[in-house]
Structures are given as C-alpha cells and as structure tokens.
Amino acid sequence: MAGLRMTMQTQLVLRAFLAKPEEEIYGLEIAAHTTLLPGTIYPILVRLERADWVTSRWEAIDPHDEQRPRRRYYKMTSRGVEHATRELARRAEKAPSAARRWEWPAGLVPAPELRPGRDGG
Secondary structure, eight states: OTTOOOOHHHHHHHHHHHHSTTSOEEHHHHHHHHOOOHHHHHHHHHHHHHTTSEEEEEOOOOHHHHTSOOOEEEEEOHHHHHHHHHHHHHHHHHHHHHHHHTTOOTTOOOOGGGSTTTTOO
16 A cells, blocks of 8 residues: 555545446546546546556457447456455545545535545646
C-alpha cells in the first residue's frame, strides 16, 4: 500500500470495483460508474495495478471483426479487495470529524461524487 495515493478519484474507482469485486470491468465502464474522465481513470488503474490491487488483460478479439478497439479488462485481486475495503472504511470513519472541522450540519457529509475537485481538475 506504500506510495498509493488515496485521492477522492481513487476512492471512486475502488468503489466501482468493490460494487462487484469478482467481475472484470473495462475503463469506460469505470468512467460511466464514477463519472470521471478516462484521462483521470487510467493513471489510477496503472497505480492500482503496480500496487497489485488490480490485474488486467487485453480482450482476445479481432478489432476489425468487432468494429471496435480491443478492451483492457481489470479485476481486483484478493489483496486489492482487502486493502480497498479497509482503506475506504477507515476514510468513512473520518468523515464525521471532517464534517465537524468544516462545520457541516450534523449528518450532512457530502457524498464523494459531490465533493469539489472530483474530476481531478
């Protein structure tokens, strides 16, 4: 886990994986699930793969026959599921203290997808 930045965007990508951790998912599916742009998602996927939280494989198709590019499928490793679940839970525990620090009304902690800066820009 050392060196893995746990940005809000990374957390959104991890939540997309954890929705169905046993299934493979490709980049544009992650984009649709998170509303993040591919240019934000792919660097995160590279970091997650280097950390051994996800694995990837290229789809075995003929792009000419399918009339679309091959997809790169990603899947969480058991290590990734374990670390992501623990890290997201740890951050969820911190949300109430963040609410107090930022003086948000009780029970009103913005969902990750509604917080400023979610698209990395």
